[in-house]
Amino acid sequence: MITKIHKVDVLHPDPGIIKEAGEVIKKGGLVAFPTETVYGLGGDALDPGAAQRIYAAKGRPSDNPLIVHICETGALKELAAHIPDKAAILCERFWPGPLTMIFRKRPVVPDETTGGLDTVAVRMPDNRAALEFIRAAGGFIAAPSANLSGRPSPTTAERVLEDMDGRIELILDGGSSVIGLESTIVDLTSDTPLILRPGYVTEGMLKEAVGEALYDPAVFQKPSADTRPRAPGMKYRHYAPEGELKIIKGEEERVISYIRKRCEELKNSGKKAAVIASEDTFSRYDAFRVINIGKRSDEEAIAGGLYESLRQCDDEGVEFIFSEEFMTPRLGTAIMNRLTKAAGYEVIEV
Known part of the structure; x- marks a missing residue:
């Protein structure tokens, strides 16, 4: 497979390039794309086969759930079985942006995308090129970071190519990521929001928005071999250099x-x-x-x-x-x- 690279202006993305990227997804392929956090490796979130191809391209364990990226808040109701009031507040405050929220999933979300869990992680990125790409691809993109599993996440298209050359169809080169760390992940399936992965949206920012938020103890502990990850980054070795x-x-x-x-x-x-x-x-x-x-x-x-x-x-x-x-x-x-x-x-x- 030859991996193509297209440069995109993240503020004024070329409609032709975005359309091409969307068509790759609709045909079952994979596209790496820029976000404000790190580069994502995208496939159709509602296609079990696409999730399997993402796992294969990354060499990622299939019980490690993927985040579904959307381009408008209204799409959340198609994925989440229940959207609590606190979620609506967080959407208003932090979307588009570096916050992922976890909900009980609707049947339309395949188990392959969620790592076999009955929950789904959802985010709306703060990057116009990413949003236009998601829209062109059908509105639901499953995407982990666009690197081989375990390696440091890529913040440039050049680093994506190092790991994904010959493994995926297309890379959208939108320059360097602004934040450089993956999104904060918050579990909203219980009354108190539970932080499963810290990020740019901090504990203090969450508390200011909805009054309370707690860290999951697993954030600060080395996971055991039998841990079942409830969110990306919770179990397996991540972000690691070769040295x-x-x-x-x-x-x-x-x-x-x-x-x-x-x-x-x-x-x-x-x-x-x-x-x-x-x-x-x-x-x-x-x-x-x-x-x-x-x-x-x-x-x-x-x-x-x-x-x-x-x-x-x-x-x-x-x-x-x-x-x-x-x-x-x-x-x-x-x-x-x-x-x-x-x-x-x-x-x-x-």
């Missing part, structure tokens, strides 16, 4: 001292080591590769650069990666959720 990643946590000087010592040891043994550090400290490291991920005060820069930093390490054949902790005030929970999973929960306190 061995460890997070070093503690007082700043102790963290710097530890990482410097480990990098020197690895250099002396002929190994390539990298450090992911803030702008405040990166100049104090000496390693094969030192990545300045941004100022700690610029949370958006850290979030937006995380996956690209991990991919850069892969580009250069880095064998060991040491990352500082980035528990920043607003997005820290989301950043560290992704980084901790990428590290396989390997956190060293010094």
Whole structure:
């Protein structure tokens, strides 16, 4: 299969390109497309075969549910068996945007799309090209991130092509993703909204909108082998680079001292080591590769650069990666959720 790439202006997408992408979906094919979070790998959400092709293209376990992307809020009633009042408030406040909500599903949503669950995850992205593509494809696009399962999510079309070349029909190149982390996921099947994956829409923002929201304990725990994932990212290793990643946590000087010592040891043994550090400290490291991920005060820069930093390490054949902790005030929970999973929960306190 030859994978085609079309550049699209996310503010003024070419109708001809959008129509072509929609036709690919209607014929059962797969299209990678830009969103404000990361690039998605889209197929017809109501076609069981399309879901199976998404799993195959990614090498993704089929019990890992897919998010259904829609282009207008009215489409939600076709997917969800019940839409609570709090959902309507969240739709009004955060859609289109980086929030996914989980509902009891209607029979029209195939089990292949939901990983066998009786619930469906739904989002409306804040990207005009994505919305027009979803509309042209029939209105319901199942889409995980457009990368091989387990790898860092792609925030550019070039990174999509690295993983999906020859596996899918088309990539819509809309430039770099604005946010760079996947959407917040909230389960609305019980009275209290339950956060299953942290993201750009924070716990505080949810509480401000609907009065209450709780984190699922699984967000902060390493999942067991028999865990059944209720949302993407809850069970399997995600976002991981090829090199061995460890997070070093503690007082700043102790963290710097530890990482410097480990990098020197690895250099002396002929190994390539990298450090992911803030702008405040990166100049104090000496390693094969030192990545300045941004100022700690610029949370958006850290979030937006995380996956690209991990991919850069892969580009250069880095064998060991040491990352500082980035528990920043607003997005820290989301950043560290992704980084901790990428590290396989390997956190060293010094």
